[in-house]
Amino acid sequence: MYSFALAQAGTETRPTFWQISHVGEALFYYLAAVAILILLYGVYQRFATYAKGSEDPTERLTDLPGRIAEAAKLVATNEKQFDRDLVAGLMHTFILWGFLTLLIGTTILAIDMDIWTKALGQPSFFVGDFYLAYSLVMDAMGLLFVVGVGVALYRRYWTRNDRLWGKHTSTEDGLFVWTLFFLGVGGYVTEGVRILGTGRPDFETVSFVGWFTADVFEFVGVTESMATAAYPAIWWSHALLALAFVAAIPYAKPFHMISSYANLVTRDENAGARLPRVPEDASPEEIGPSEIEDFSWKQLLDHDACTKCGRCSSVCPAKASGRPLDPRDVILDLKTYREDLEAGERDEVDIVADGGTSVIDAETMESCMSCMACMDACPVDIEHVTQFTEMNRRLTESGQMNKNVEEAVMNVFQKGNTFGDPDRKRPDWTEELDFEVPDARDQEVEYLWYVGDYPSYDERNQHVARSLAKVFEEAGVSYGILYEDEQNDGNDIRRVGEEGLFEMVAEDNIEAFRECEYDKIVCTDPHSYNTFTNEYDQFGFENADSVFHYTQVVENLVNAGELGLSGTELDDTVTYHDPCHLGRYNGEFEAPREVIRATGVTLDEMPRNRSDSFCCGGGGGGLWMDFEEDSKPSEERIREALEDTDAGAGVDRFVVACPMCMTMYEDGRKTGGFEDDIEVTDITELLVEAIDAKGTATDAGTTSAAAD
Structure with a gap:
């Protein structure tokens, strides 16, 4: 019936809420609003945390439009991800551009449904050639996304790339990648079931991945009526996973999609080569971080921007020679300490000290060669050397300098x-x-x-x-x-x-x-x-x-x-x-x-x-x-x-x-x-x-x- 009506009308499109009742549609909008509110509140909390940090001695927001444009170029080209690892660069490019395309495509659909059609009362533009071009691009870029995530899973679990594993590797790292994979694959499953359930209209061949998925379902014995009956459950499972992912962004690893870009916008191109000067009126107790609030807001952002990729660890000569320094662990130790304090799960201790219960041990900081390899390798421009130097300043001012x-x-x-x-x-x-x-x-x-x-x-x-x-x-x-x-x-x-x-x-x-x-x-x-x-x-x-x-x-x-x-x-x-x-x-x-x-x-x-x-x-x-x-x-x-x-x-x-x-x-x-x-x-x-x-x-x- 659906495909016959489209053929008669000569209009190529698809029903967005096919087989979803009006109550289900209303429930989806309600859940979407809740997810977005949770997202916004979480982002607010994160940036409120940065505001508790000290003032940064470097101008970070001058020429903001230029900074935003330069950061966008770095993100778009993935040039930092290609450094030293071609496969990782291609993988991340596929994931990034696939994800952005899917996000943009979903936004276009929402504009058509909720603003252009319902709010403004205009006829939908999600038809004809526009729909066909849209479907082709979304399928093609979505496929790149799934391939990229698949490579990420292969490198993490099959070849077990050493730099992806460390003491801060946790369930959330694997959960993040698997969620992306199921979102990508789930989208094609939903599309394939819909194409099969609507009688496989000829124009849907432009959705070549979805069409192939429908072929697979048909080959294993799924009929049109079975697809129609199963579609609501499949659609809701995909929708709920997507909404849960949106809501979880500020509270787990997906936040790096925001914090990493913010870190690139606020980066200092001379970091490391040019260290900040200690304020002339600073007392010895104020030189170097003694507590988490002594880190500047940019340094707290550094901690959150870390993606645990291990690129810094893999190039660190101190770590390679067996010294007790892993640049990634230092950054993530500081982040974990801050989060534990906020959750009331840990008492305050010294940030850095020679032995004891400090967050960072003095020997770890003494191990740093200030070679800046970690900063050069970091795809999100974390300023390790600046923070390490400031912790060395704390050791010096507290009389804990290495004897040699x-x-x-x-x-x-x-x-x-x-x-x-x-x-x-x-x-x-x-x-x-x-x-x-x-x-x-x-x-x-x-x-x-x-x-x-x-x-x-x-x-x-x-x-x-x-x-x-x-x-x-x-x-x-x-x-x-x-x-x-x-x-x-x-x-x-x-x-x-x-x-x-x-x-x-x-x-x-x-x-x-x-x-x-x-x-x-x-x-x-x-x-x-x-x-x-x-x-x-x-x-x-x-x-x-x-x-x-x-x-x-x-x-x-x-x-x-x-x-x-x-x-x-x-x-x-x-x-x-x-x-x-x-x-x-x-x-x-x-x-x-x-x-x-x-x-x-x-x-x-x-x-x-x-x-x-x-x-x-x-x-x-x-x-x-x-x-x-x-x-x-x-x-x-x-x-x-x-x-x-x-x-x-x-x-x-x-x-x-x-x-x-x-x-x-x-x-x-x-x-x-x-x-x-x-x-x-x-x-x-x-x-x-x-x-x-x-x-x-x-x-x-x-x-x-x-x-x-």
Whole structure:
């Protein structure tokens, strides 16, 4: 009867409440209203919780339209989900766009039924070509949704992807994915039963998945009358599951659909590289979080935005080496603690402390290398490093700093360097050069060279400093150093939580810079480069835009032909390690590579390179601490160079561009038993070898010509 009437009228559409009585229709609207009210109340409660947090020191809502648009682009493209995991990126794209399409389609249907037709009295537009196009798109995108959720279930339960499981994995995680699956499949079952029950009108072939489902039902013996009789029960089961899902959104894992987007809107692009300054009037008790309300509203939002995906955990070098840090667990421990307090299921304890009943143990925070791999991998831009640093500040202010770190900090306070050597010895590395390094305090220079602690005091890195000085001399660069007036840059001092000392050395260095006449600052160490570029302006430094890492300066010299290299001087096979503070922190990946290639070597990339680079283990105070580690990060990285690169054991040199990396990898080469397998070389040393090789070739050519 139904299909015959449609054929007579020539109108393609479908009855929305087919076989549902008017009482049932009214009940559905009532339940939908209740579900939406529960949803709105839950969302209100969530955001009311954020309002209890402290004020965030970073401007989070400036240019709100631009932020919303940028966040929408990140969500729409799924670009963060594709990083390091193509299958997960495709899976999430299918789920996201399938879900959004189904949501939009349902909204269009509601507008037609409840506003356009009933409220405005207009004829339905849910007919003809519009209906056919609608049905085709909904079936196609719904299929992608089901496929995406199916892959998610496969990865979670069949292959058991390790990063999806952890101490916070619970029933709600599986329930969330299964609910999505049953919503998607249930929609097609409902559609197939309706198509079969209405006599399979020809135009419904555009609903190709629903049509196939009807074929399956018919094949197993379901008749038109059976489908008609079963439809109300199937429709209600699907509708109730959908309404229950809507109502549950603010109270369980589905809330990440809202909190994650809000987190992207309010993100700070410089988070981690630029840490917030402690308010000048803050007392020691107010520095770092002591209770949950001490976290800012954005940090509380961070906790709720976590989807438990484990991407941060899977890239964390501290976790990989067996240190007691799992970035995901820290974020979720804080969230669980807050929720337990709100539910009255737990008494208040310290947020972070050395032992005891604190939420986070001090050793966990000490384990962080501040490499920012967790933040780079996080698809919803949780700012782990900022929160970890603030907890380190609490440990520092409460006198619970790691003893080795405390010794390094005291050396900086007393001597201006982490080695504890007199400042008069800082320029001793220059004495082995056969030329004098200019004093930037006495003459105007183009480049004020900030040498740094390790190139000044560490014997291995002093060779790097001398190599860079030779490069500058070869190219005729106008440069000079501060000699004994230079102090520790403070980058890692700040990241272990010693904010007061960081402010002191920053102000002293800025004053030393002001006493000199220069155009630009060049840094040997990426850590110095980062803090001068991103943080010193908090204390009055006005030349942050004129700070460069040495590889950026040398790249310009190479490109300008100032070093006279032909690109054929050396023939080694090398691999290059991206330093966290140069690459992931500041996005400089190409300058070091251009300089390396200019020497003539063959550059074989590490599997984990550029923003995916694996930390050496020295950042965040790691250089000063001793840990029980099952394979140090430096050992793992050298193993990767020798076993996982294309050249494998054919790699002659492990090239670095950071003094801390040099120190960590020289140590890892020894402790890992790689001393006879590979050499650790700084880019400057590679350059000097190329320059020397060029000179040797020139001398040989001159001698040969004279003989002729």
